[in-house]
Amino acid sequence: MWLTACGAVIVIVDDAHLVRAAQAGDADAFEVLVRRHQERVFRVALRMLGDPVEAQDASQDALIQAWLGLPGFGGRSAFSTWLYRIVVNRCLNLLAARRPACELLEVSLAAVGEPAEEAEMRERLAALVAAILALPGEQRSALVLRELEGLSYEEIATVLGVSVAAVKARLHRARAELARRVRA
């Protein structure tokens, strides 16, 4: 708890407390959780789907699904891990339902910082994003969670519902495929 300059009191409540309140139907507690975690949810959806509009829909649906499914969340994993699981599954379902022709997505990264070097950097990142989007969904999810979100193998195994060995295998294939595509 802090007293700020103007006298307001800020109380930092941990996720577990908020989750319990939300499980009891407290939508305000859930709103705090959404504010805390929406960035990672959207980021994963964007990297998995490549399209900001689709990522927005997937994020919204995942967060609503999280709210509806709160009673099923036992707290064995972190709330963030559980949320990753919901959004990744949503994205994998969307990818599975996509027709192959839709795989060619326009890739855009907003320009930030120095325009001179940034332009080249942006081009390289765009190529990287395109290579990630070309990976099969299974590999893509493992790669996004490990290399972009920084999850441990154990956490990824929980998110994807597979063994740690399977995570390592997917990751190995994903990295090799990425190296191949970017080198080509």
Place this chain on the structure above:
Amino acid sequence: MTAAGDDRRLACGVSLERLVDQVAEGAAPADGEHQAGCEHCQAAVRELERLWADVRALADHRVVVPERVLEEVMHRIRGHRPSARATGLPLETVVPRMLRHAQLRTTRGVTRVADLVLVDLARVAVAGVPGVVAARGRAVEVEVEGHRVWVRVRVLAAYGPSLPALAERVRRVAAAIIERNAGLEVVGVDVVVDDVIAND
């Protein structure tokens, strides 16, 4: 273009895939002695390190969440309590099932009628009203509070008859079916005429 799973080897015979994992994990070379003296390996590692620097840059790239996400989520969840049975089902199935129930209290218990039931009752009834060509898509929406119901109907009308008169017929029929079949009080029926269609 090589097929996925093809273990590409460098000129020195070392597998590129092994080097990829080494760079991605920041691990020590499995074959340090060879790598220290091998220009093929060193060149490949340098190239992979550039690639992985890009991966890290992408990871650090700030993503701005559209403001609509929070708004939309909170708008849609208020009024829908969490349910143990909701996970795993497609949202399209869950959200309508989470809709509210109208309640009729009697001396011997409470009757609850899901608003979806009221939607179905009203839609079927309205479709039979002369002058209504179709009750479109989500033609009927209801809002329930206790035993009181608000209804909103969207219709396509046949060209010709007076629209206010048609709306009144729709209003009467929708209210009657819900009051008679579900025993609820209809406090209002808004009618929207979406389009008028010429009948040949």
